[in-house]
Amino acid sequence: MYKIVNKKTLNPCVKLLEIKAPFVARKAEPGQFIILRVNHDGERIPLTVADYDRNRGTVTIIFQEVGKTTRMLGEMNEGDELLDFVGPLGKASHLDGVKKAAVIGGGLGTAIAFPQAKKLYSLGTEVDSIIGFRNKELVILEDELKNVSSRVFTTTDDGSNGTKGFVTDILKKLIGEGNKYDLVIAIGPLIMMKVVSGLTRDYGIKTIVSMNPVMIDGTGMCGGCRVTVGGETKFACVDGPDFDGHLVDFDEAMRRQQMYKKEEKHSHDAHTCRIGGVENG
Amino acid sequence: MANMSLEKVKMPEQDPDERNKNFLEVALGYTEDMAVEEAKRCLDCKGKPCMKGCPVNVRIPEFLQLVAGGNFEKAYDKVRETNSLPAICGRVCPQETQCEMYCVRGKKGEPVAVGRLERFVADWYMKNREPKIDEISGNGRKVAVIGSGPAGLTCAGDLAKMGYEVTIFEAFHAAGGVLMYGIPEFRLPKELVQKEIENLTGLGVQIKTNMVIGKVFTLDELMEEGFEAIFVGSGAGLPKFMGIPGENLNGVYSANEFLTRINLMKAYKFPDCDTPVKVGKNVAVVGGGNVAMDAARSAKRLGAENVYIVYRRSENELPARLEEVHHAKEEGIIFKLLNNPVSIIGTEDGWVKGMECISMELGEPDSSGRRRPVPVEGSGHVIDLETVVIAIGQSPNPLIKSTTEDLETHGWGGIVADEETGKTSKPGVFAGGDAVTGAATVILAMGAGKKAAKAIDEYISKNTSS
Numbered sequence: 001m002y003k004i005v006n007k008k009t010l011n012p013c014v015k016l017l018e019i020k021a022p023f024v025a026r027k028a029e030p031g032q033f034i035i036l037r038v039n040h041d042g043e044r045i046p047l048t049v050a051d052y053d054r055n056r057g058t059v060t061i062i063f064q065e066v067g068k069t070t071r072m073l074g075e076m077n078e079g080d081e082l083l084d085f086v087g088p089l090g091k092a093s094h095l096d097g098v099k100k101a102a103v104i105g106g107g108l109g110t111a112i113a114f115p116q117a118k119k120l121y122s123l124g125t126e127v128d129s130i131i132g133f134r135n136k137e138l139v140i141l142e143d144e145l146k147n148v149s150s151r152v153f154t155t156t157d158d159g160s161n162g163t164k165g166f167v168t169d170i171l172k173k174l175i176g177e178g179n180k181y182d183l184v185i186a187i188g189p190l191i192m193m194k195v196v197s198g199l200t201r202d203y204g205i206k207t208i209v210s211m212n213p214v215m216i217d218g219t220g221m222c223g224g225c226r227v228t229v230g231g232e233t234k235f236a237c238v239d240g241p242d243f244d245g246h247l248v249d250f251d252e253a254m255r256r257q258q259m260y261k262k263e264e265k266h267s268h269d270a271h272t273c274r275i276g277g278v279e280n281g
Numbered sequence: 282m283a284n285m286s287l288e289k290v291k292m293p294e295q296d297p298d299e300r301n302k303n304f305l306e307v308a309l310g311y312t313e314d315m316a317v318e319e320a321k322r323c324l325d326c327k328g329k330p331c332m333k334g335c336p337v338n339v340r341i342p343e344f345l346q347l348v349a350g351g352n353f354e355k356a357y358d359k360v361r362e363t364n365s366l367p368a369i370c371g372r373v374c375p376q377e378t379q380c381e382m383y384c385v386r387g388k389k390g391e392p393v394a395v396g397r398l399e400r401f402v403a404d405w406y407m408k409n410r411e412p413k414i415d416e417i418s419g420n421g422r423k424v425a426v427i428g429s430g431p432a433g434l435t436c437a438g439d440l441a442k443m444g445y446e447v448t449i450f451e452a453f454h455a456a457g458g459v460l461m462y463g464i465p466e467f468r469l470p471k472e473l474v475q476k477e478i479e480n481l482t483g484l485g486v487q488i489k490t491n492m493v494i495g496k497v498f499t500l501d502e503l504m505e506e507g508f509e510a511i512f513v514g515s516g517a518g519l520p521k522f523m524g525i526p527g528e529n530l531n532g533v534y535s536a537n538e539f540l541t542r543i544n545l546m547k548a549y550k551f552p553d554c555d556t557p558v559k560v561g562k563n564v565a566v567v568g569g570g571n572v573a574m575d576a577a578r579s580a581k582r583l584g585a586e587n588v589y590i591v592y593r594r595s596e597n598e599l600p601a602r603l604e605e606v607h608h609a610k611e612e613g614i615i616f617k618l619l620n621n622p623v624s625i626i627g628t629e630d631g632w633v634k635g636m637e638c639i640s641m642e643l644g645e646p647d648s649s650g651r652r653r654p655v656p657v658e659g660s661g662h663v664i665d666l667e668t669v670v671i672a673i674g675q676s677p678n679p680l681i682k683s684t685t686e687d688l689e690t691h692g693w694g695g696i697v698a699d700e701e702t703g704k705t706s707k708p709g710v711f712a713g714g715d716a717v718t719g720a721a722t723v724i725l726a727m728g729a730g731k732k733a734a735k736a737i738d739e740y741i742s743k744n745t746s747s
Binding site for chain 1: 454491497529531537547550630680
């Protein structure tokens with residue numbers, strides 16, 4: 001059993017849990033993910049590692065309540081225990097040797113972009129973080145990112161916080177102003193990652209995206225997490241979850257994401273919380 | 282007086298039309314009277330030919346004589362001397378190519394039903410006796426076993442009996458490996474698998490679930506933790522696809538994913554259990570092995586109207602057990618033999634709507650000795666489908682290989698290991714089962730686990746004395 005040692009509500013539908021899992025904490029790196037199960041009849045869901053503390057032996061996950069499992073997870077409290085928690089899975093992000101990076105988080109994707117920014121910053125990289133949300137209420141991790149970034153740019157669709165518009169508007173502006181990025185990391189809804197990758201392709205800037213498709217085991221066994229990258233089928237769980245954004249077939253990924261939409265609805269009656277970035281958490 | 286009937290005593294089964302709608306066990310097992318009658322068909326041959334067909338050396342004639350005499354408890358003890366998982370082997374071993382193949386009675390008529398009787402004694406014991414806690418004096422020496430499938434469980438059980446302190450590391454949340462995620466409930470009830478595993482934990486074997494070795498610990502780190510030897514039985518966990526267009530459409534599954542959803546995650550109980558599985562009205566399973574039969578029969582039980590086995594060779598070449606093919610046919614599975622898929626066709630929004638196949642005919646024998654299927658020109662045709670399950674085999678899981686530099690592997694991914702001992706290129710590391718051979722049977726994996734346990738004991742004893 002894996003104990004919840006800390007719980008925070010980041011916005012009305014995004015929560016943070018810090019879980020006691022010393023073996024996972026010992027090895028976890030930015031870019032990797034875990035799979036958890038809440039109870040005996042529960043499903044296995046993958047969540048990207050949002051943070052880890054090797055000394056405390058804890059791993060932090062941040063999730064949005066979009067389905068039955070994440071809703072149950074959101075109802076759990078400090079002191080409660082998760083039945084299963086396995087990881088770290090997937091390959092760690094390669095972040096060495098980057099001079100200047102733009103780290104982009106869309107909605108919940110910000111939670112996964114955060115450890116990447118943190119790691120880059122600790123390696124001496126100049127980090128511009130760009131985060132986008134639907135409105136002011138949904139903004140998360142803005143202060144935390146300020147501690148690990150040279151600059152943080154926040155956008156909202158309705159202009160209620162930061163700049164009105166999309167993360168790509170800011171990125172385009174920054175590039176236009178002469179900022180020379182040697183790496184862009186984009187994490188968020190598939191459509192956002194697609195648009196960012198389209199933009200950076202024009203500028204020839206290397207772009208890493210983090211995929212989080214449906215999967216069961218997370219060890220390469222089921223093949224449910226197939227992603228087409230550069231015309232080849234890859235398994236996000238063992239070959240990823242990071243991939244070259246210029247090579248990912250986002251249209252296929254978006255279609256595959258629809259696979260269990262009907263069943264998810266069955267498991268979770270209409271829930272009003274929609275920030276976007278569902279696929280990243 | 283031996284029973285000279287040429288046929289095995291029939292085992293009662295659920296009616297095909299009934300059972301293809303439920304997940305309860307198909308074969309219902311012998312009664313005590315049936316078991317005694319069948320066991321009396323054994324001639325107790327002096328040379329014990331049947332035993333040479335058994336990878337775990339079950340003392341077959343001895344246990345059959347005990348059954349014939351009505352001494353079921355002793356018969357169970359006799360089986361368990363060499364086989365840690367009798368209730369499982371009695372159900373899923375391909376006896377027709379092992380013990381029963383060598384049975385003298387099989388020369389004229391049917392061989393003695395060794396498998397059914399092994400199942401009978403195991404079930405009888407579970408029903409009528411409390412699990413036995415064997416008294417073992419430990420030697421305090423630690424061995425790690427990676428994977429809790431048939432190879433790992435057997436290796437762990439044998440080592441525990443010798444006094445070793447054994448820890449099994451399992452990646453999934455439940456122990457059992459393919460016995461839990463792969464073989465369906467209707468062939469191998471999961472409660473029974475767990476009972477057999479409890480018998481092992483009763484021997485002192487520790488099982489740590491949610492541990493993906495290669496990620497959470499490397500083999501070297503396990504050695505540093507004080508494990509003197511490691512057995513790798515991590516199985517064949519990497520699904521093969523055909524490489525044809527349309528394989529990433531919604532509605533295409535690997536057999537691993539399809540069966541894991543149904544068996545381990547109990548998707549057949551959705552929405553009471555949270556994991557869903559999608560089964561359309563028309564389902565094609567590509568492949569002709571036991572896994573393909575399991576997937577097809579599961580799809581039927583989940584309500585598919587038409588379930589097809591699509592296989593590129595003919596019935597004679599089907600790699601599945603005859604019994605499985607027979608059961609599948611009884612349950613209404615449609616065999617589309619000499620058919621090779623060339624593409625999967627999708628709707629505009631990315632869902633499967635059909636599969637294009639070409640007809641094949643058999644040509645000259647290929648390297649496997651089976652006649653090579655050759656395409657018939659102009660024979661392209663489309664089968665209307667909503668679901669496709671690809672069951673054309675698995676490769677060994679690469680997670681351990683990729684994190685252990687000095688572990689030698691074959692080009693196709695299998696760990697290089699000595700056939701008799703399981704010894705690998707890395708000192709103190711042994712391997713067996715599908716991780717070494719590629720996808721094979723439960724009993725061959727068990728045999729490999731058994732040989733490795735013996736070799737590990739010799740390795741550690743030698744290290745101690747020198």
